[in-house]
Amino acid sequence: MLDQLIQYDKELFLFLNNLGTPTWDALWLLITNKLTFIPLYALLLFLIYKQFGLKTLVFSVLLIALMVTFTDQITNLFKHGFQRARPCRQEGVMEQMRFIAERCGPYGFFSGHASNTMAAAVFSGLLLRPYYKKLIFMLLLWSAIVAYSRIYVGVHYPLDILCGMTFGALSGFMFYKIMNYIIKRFVVLEHV
Template sequence: MESLIELDKALLVFLNSLGDESFDFIWLLITDKKSSIPLYIFLLIYSYKKLSTNDFWKCLLIVALLILFGDQISGLFKDYFQRLRPCHDPEINTYIRIVKKGCGGLYGFFSSHATNTFALATFYYMLLRNYSNYFIFLFAWALIVSYSRIYIGVHFPIDVLFGVCFGILLGYIFSLLPSKKYSNNVR
């Protein structure tokens, strides 16, 4: 386990060192939750157009529960494992670029950003994949947001990787919640 943590720290130092000050503002924008609002609005409008009114409201409720559940579980893990974020870890914070002012909470295992973006990407992909092949690009968005957490120095790669895996699992499970298939209720 100790060698895995050392590898994780070395990988963080490497990935974080790939950054450049001239791109920091882009990564800070990407990591900001508000920057994804246009995508969320698009997903809401697209869902509204493709699903029946009843299924749209079910979808909205499921998405709210999905985000709530992902946030709560990642918070419980952070409190249980108490793994310091890289920016709070005195063993490593002098070796990395900490781009974001204000590091966030003390603990970082596992990443809520990675969990929620991959949960949403998986849920919407499962829900809307029959309507368009473009929804696979939601995973590119989720990957970029997740990587931004490493770039700005607030998560270790394992924090992000675990968040990605948990988010995919969560999104898939929540996509199974509706008792009847959405595709039967297309507008």
């Protein structure tokens, strides 16, 4: 059963990865770059400040840093625990795929990009949902696009992405609940 799932994962990866063309490579390399979305993160922090004030912003920044550290470290534990080779290092796969990423680390299960962006999307989307109803849907779409970019550039299988996004969503929800507790317990809202 597990072998069959892994085989399906490889086949789906090769199908999705080989949909890419040189015309779109630069765009997907831009999307997969962690620094590309700094303006988005700055905008989300500004919206948190605008709706909740400085105290909540400070707590949010600290909690977001903790959340990203948490998701990143758990991702690394899984990668080194499972030691599943990335597609760009997997014999029988790397000869059939398109590899356009700048580098290829040794292990890929599960995706840190997928978990980090999904955690940020869920956390920010839920926190700001009372003020911006559709924002969470835009952030979830953004996270899915970033996650797909990891397949496109050749460094993650779809199962790596799916597990990373699931873990990220759970982490984002958990840290959102912690943030709600902090707001109710320690922060006096500066804006009503």
